[in-house]
Amino acid sequence: MKERSIEKTEALSLKHEKFFSKKALEMKASETRELLKLVENSNVISLAGGMPAPETFPVDIIGEITQEVIKNHAAQALQYGTTNGFTPLRNAIVEWMKKKYSIQISKDNLIITTGSQQALDLIGRVFINPGDVVIAEAPTYLSALQAFEYYKPEFVQIPLDDEGIRIDLLEEKLKELKSQGKSVKFVYTISIFQNPAGVTMSEKRRKEILELASQYDFIIIEDNPYGELRYSGSPIRPIKSWDDDGRVLYLGTLSKVLAPGFRIGWIAGDPRFINKLEIAKQSVDLCTSTFNQVIAWKYIEGGYLDKQIPKIVEFYKPRRDAMLKALEDFMPEGVKWTKPEGGMFIWVTAPEGIDTKLMFEKAVAKGVAYVPGEAFYAHREVKNAMRLNFTYVSEEKIREGISRLAETIKEEIKKSKI
Template identity: 40%
Template sequence: MRIVVERGKNKAVYLQIYEQIRQQILSGELIPGHQLPPERKLAESLGVNRTTVLNAYRELKAEGLIGSQIGKGTLVLSYPNGELSDNPILEEPVWDHTFSQYSNHFDPNMLKELLAIANRKDIISFATGIASPESGPLQIFKGIEAELMSQDSYHALLHSPTEGFSSFREAVCQLMYKRGVYCHFEETMILSGSQQGIDLVARALLDPGDIVIVEEPSFFPAIQVFKGLGARVMGVPMDEKGMRLDVLEQILQRYKPKLIYTIPNYQNPSGLEMVLERRKGLFELSQQYKVFIMEDDAYGALSYEGKPLPLIKSMDNEGYVIYLSTFSKIVYPGLRLGWMVAHKKVIQKCSALKQVIDIHPNSLSQWIIERFIRTGDLDQHIIQICKEYKQKRDAMYQALLKYAPYDLKWNNPKGGYYIWCKLPEGVLASKLVLKAAEYKVAFVPGSTFFTSGEGESYIRLNFTFASIVEIEEGISRLCKAIKEIKDSGDSQENNKYTEIKPIV
């Protein structure tokens, strides 16, 4: 519906609105059942008072051209020949039967709500897996962008190859050399975030009914991707050393899965680091049973203690390991740049799939990050944020020691973004998330990360996003919420609070 208001015209504004809507109804441009905008919304869009729109609608109703229905708002009632219809023919689609089975596998609300929480100033958020916004190399990026633009060159704003610019892929190879993986740029592919890599690999490898193995718990968007493609997702429990290979081998023998998805470095959500023995054992099992490994390494560069362990990809010469990583966790999440290292045939297949999704990753971001890598500024930036994030991790750890009830348990991750907590017996994460919201603090309940719907006894806390001051205040509020649930009678545990040694 198009309406143009002329302020200097010798005709009242409400009459201008009335006449234009009337003409569009009588000409058939607005057909019976068309829903007109609410008065307030139309008034805001036209920059007029709501009463002005209300008066226009009253004129149209008096002429019998529009009417109101409960639950449907203001609707067009008249046909172009002037006959009235009290039963408008337009109805919303039957949404439950409209969308594909594939799309119905996804819950869009979790990630959307987490991102919305991160932008709320009144809530202390431990929910989002987002880098500290104050820690990004903003001034360096401004300088690189200004340099690119000052060259009067439009090349930085043109299309790139689907796999990314060759020079950027070569720079990524330099990063991989430092991580112990020696690859050619043709074995790399730039992604619009590493999560796109999960989707592309899943589409390239999986058919409905194929079995995918994940750690239990695991990264919930990956679980959604696998289930969305019709795969059967099976979880393997973890202990303090990582995925339990004894359970994994039983599944490999019985079910012949197509893919194993793992986050060996500072796992999301548990923060665990898979020990070297398990990494070797996992790779050997993949070779023995001819099953692909997707190694998701979003957090490997964020190591706060000791030396990083070898990547599983560094053990692979045959092409069974597909490696994913991202710049979102170490620079800015809005860059939406990640990368894949895999056998050339996997890269070729994923490139063909990517062409029908978004053609190629952001060109300007590629140029900026390539400069950031080649100047050595990325290495210095990682050193700096590791110092900062270690301080934040320690601040959260100490705050838990200070405020937590005696039967709340948690770990002390050597790197990454997250502390994984086990709630006191009888305190459910689904109840706690509501109570914590009353205290203006947010986290992610553990059930999100389990394939079986378990995890009500766990919560994930992010320590990178909030400030150190907010971390202590937020943990204090969270622990008050836990104690309130315990004291309310929802939990049968007695109210004795003493310090215990956190879980490993």
């Protein structure tokens, strides 16, 4: 048989679409990710990504631990592991959650996942029937929407303010849904330094949402990738720490405090939920990389994580401050933004009538990129907002990027007045 180049194979008469499942046919590339491809390899200052700064990765220590693992634990680290995760790592995370967050659990309450992104998909598999009501914050993490979307829920989003999800509106919605005979499966919340809005749910609302969960019989998915990245204000306990009822499934990850390349996350919750999630994970990947889990265990056990967190905080704080200052200095009247005490993002709202998706190419032409806000809404209803990241580029670039963005917005405002 003659060899064919890849280009030629694509030109064959094979009707590839007919082989796809209905679900695969429904999968769409995210418009936002397509837009962001415009920015790759250009000189544009990207405030769009959600990535940690590589300068914060503890490269030397990871190198040392890796060598030690190969020398002393190779048989275990290079082998398959159990689906629920490497027991010493689970124990180390249990201890960490007790110490840090007053969350009292045992290793039976914990499953290691391949990043918390996998946790979101497993939650979709285990909990969502088509048409089930899933409530999220408005706006919410766009890849959570994508993960849940596959299982066809009915999405309801409840607006946020500076204290997190609006409990009054949530309660109103719960009553309305009940009167329509619909029940809610779960509420998904990023309760600390929210992605994309940067806000934190107040302690009062944390307790109120737990009360509503028990009154209306739903569970809470509390996703907390950013909680350790606090630059100001006082620590706050996760909702999970007040959960006497087993209604909260807590999602953690090492992505923002160690490195996302490890792909290590976890779900903590009632063992009856954890067991089902474990069965769901078996067919997905058998287990999370044992090699990475052993290194992560050594890293936590060696006390390195405790030392690493203040270093990251020290690195990011000036970047958060630089972005807030630049917004203050450059943005025209009518533009509003959140003032996060931690995390990686600021949410900017332009005046009504400005469509940040339509404005995107103009901003890129001026040399700055952001994520248009509509992607953070299942029904794409908000057009005039955007998410900005302050962890990835330097303070100088942040200032220059915000200045370019402010110019773009000013031009849009001027145009809309003509």
